[in-house]
Amino acid sequence: MELRLYDTLTKEKRVFTPIDPSNVRMYVCGPTVYDFAHIGNARPVIVFDVLFRLLRHLYGADHVTYVRNITDVDDKINDRAARDFPGLPLNEAIRKVTEKTAAQFQADVAALGCLPPTHQPRATEFVLPRADGRTDMVTLIKQLIARGHAYEAGGEVLFDVQSMPDYGALSGRRLEEQKAGARVAVDAHKRNPADFVLWKLSSEHEPGWDSPWGRGRPGWHIECSAMSAAYLGGPDGKDVFDIHGGGLDLIFPHHENEIAQSRCAHGTPAMANTWMHNGFLQVEGEKMSKSLGNFFTINELLQTKKFGSNQWHGYVLRLAMLMTHYRQPIDWTVDRLVEARKLLKEWIDIAYGAEPESDDPPKEIIDPLLDDLNTPGMITVLHALHREAVRLNVEAARKLNSALRFLGIWNGEKTSEIYSFGYEVKTEVELLLAARTEARARKDFKESDRIRDELAAMGVVLKDGKDADGKPVTTWEIAR
């Protein structure tokens, strides 16, 4: 069976044929590092990690290049730096914000079972021409001006959308419609209201780089055109790569503009051959927003009890995400996480005792993934393997073991390590046990029973016994 992927540009599911099977190339837009990543940001990271794993399996781990950028220049970052470090010079404050946030992002997505991409370029390192000759933003903008696709006006360098006849093909927005919908107060220096910024001048209070157009900073879209070309430029200089991914919200204007820049700078018919977009994420049926109080960062789900009074292990969050096909909208609910936790526990209980079948994942698991990353179909197969495995089918248990590892929803840990939820819960069990021992000592059996029930609700089973000196001791374990 061949890999088939849905392409947003042509709106069809097509057989995936890499340009160069010895180097399959994928780019996914990464985080803007000014704040903790929220659970909606986690979706593309997990989805494209599964695709990365699948491509590595199909073409060999050394034959896939996955680039996910880090946007570390952005006005939101400047605002945050000024707010959080008012006493520091701006550049230093910005570095503090971006370094801390980027490190947090890496820790969060590692907890979600994601492999590190091959390259994680930071935008600020690709603004000016580089010693290693990799593509940079200033050179790319110069090329666009030289080819008649960009112009300087009003302290900005702008992309001239009318210079590209099929601008708008990805999002299906035609220029005439955009004109009609544009606000009345259009920037007067633009030739067309849809023209977008490639470079803008910086005030002395803003970060900037010296360029042919004065001290300024790049627009957001040009970053991805530069960093994708820097690492994914074709073997014969063609600058078309295989897969470009991101969330649905990036189709317009971000990806539309990336395509315009890259194609016009390189003179190619495409930027990437397949455009993949994951669907939106809602929380308990509503759009996630800070004002609604349903806004959750990955870190909050991992480390606090803000969502459903629970800490959630990264594997549980990952499985919960994969229960819905990546192109469908996902409703992020406590019920969903409870369900994922229950399933994962059942599967790991069986898989733990079995040796992995081999380093390779079982074919049954790969097949649904070949059909445009059909993760719900893959979960159906996991159910079937589990059903067989509990009937003492050793082969099925071994396959389950291999499959869970391949999917990144388990890495061989004991169930208790996952279900004691690392950070705090273990301590909480110990505290409750101590309280119960005290209650029993003062013969408050009502209270000691209440604590036992509370622990039972957490999945903790108690065993009362006596130690060598005949003193009562209680041990505990996670119910299996």
Ligand SMILES: [Zn+2]
């Ligand atoms: Zn991008």
